[in-house]
Amino acid sequence: MTVSFGDCVFDGRTRELSRRGATVHVPPKVFRLLELLLAQRPAAVSKENLMEALWPGVFVAEGNLARLVAELRDTIGDDATAPRFVRTVPRFGYAFHGEVIENGGKAPGAKTPPSLYALVWGEREIALAEGEYVLGRDPDADIPVDHSSVSRHHARIVIDGTAARLEDLGSKNGTFLRNQRLEGSHPLRDGDPIRLGLVALVFRRFEPGVSTETVATTR
Numbered sequence: 127m128t129v130s131f132g133d134c135v136f137d138g139r140t141r142e143l144s145r146r147g148a149t150v151h152v153p154p155k156v157f158r159l160l161e162l163l164l165a166q167r168p169a170a171v172s173k174e175n176l177m178e179a180l181w182p183g184v185f186v187a188e189g190n191l192a193r194l195v196a197e198l199r200d201t202i203g204d205d206a207t208a209p210r211f212v213r214t215v216p217r218f219g220y221a222f223h224g225e226v227i228e229n230g231g232k233a234p235g236a237k238t239p240p241s242l243y244a245l246v247w248g249e250r251e252i253a254l255a256e257g258e259y260v261l262g263r264d265p266d267a268d269i270p271v272d273h274s275s276v277s278r279h280h281a282r283i284v285i286d287g288t289a290a291r292l293e294d295l296g297s298k299n300g301t302f303l304r305n306q307r308l309e310g311s312h313p314l315r316d317g318d319p320i321r322l323g324l325v326a327l328v329f330r331r332f333e334p335g336v337s338t339e340t341v342a343t344t345r
């Protein structure tokens with residue numbers, strides 16, 4: 127499950143949460159709590175079910191769950207006094223509410239902006255809209271790169287508004303940006319050379335109103 131809400135992107139496949147394009151460190155139980163609430167949205171989940179899922183077979187005080195919820199709210203930029211995402215259901219449990227966009231898609235009725243970004247791979251030009259793209263050898267990756275030097279989930283590009291960032295996903299042979307091995311998340315500029323293992327790509331950014339011929343798209 128990969129969804130976006132507010133300035134956050136939750137990726138259940140890679141077990142990562144990012145805010146404003148940067149990966150956020152999330153303790154395992156906080157991540158699991160968010161995963162449980164997202165999976166059941168907009169339904170409320172009882173405290174008993176949450177505690178059993180988070181601490182299976184172990185008796186814990188209800189205050190532990192309340193502290194975990196407070197930590198989750200702090201992580202995703204929510205506020206208990208005026209919650210945008212995690213709603214407290216009195217005498218029952220918690221629910222995730224608010225607008226959620228699945229798999230990088232757009233909310234119903236939203237206008238799709240023109241693609242201002244692309245990846246050039248040989249003779250292919252892959253258009254990129256706003257959202258998150260996992261690049262890798264896995265056929266189910268957002269941008270499949272079928273080469274033996276590329277890991278199944280090799281790297282990720284995040285397009286957020288007018289900014290684009292690239293990050294390595296723990297690949298074996300490394301992700302290189304401007305001929306430097308990537309560590310962490312870094313902004314992308316027009317014309318930046320990218321290398322996944324031995325596969326060379328170029329990131330392009332186009333100004334509004336400047337047309338480009340798209341040879342192949344992923345979505």
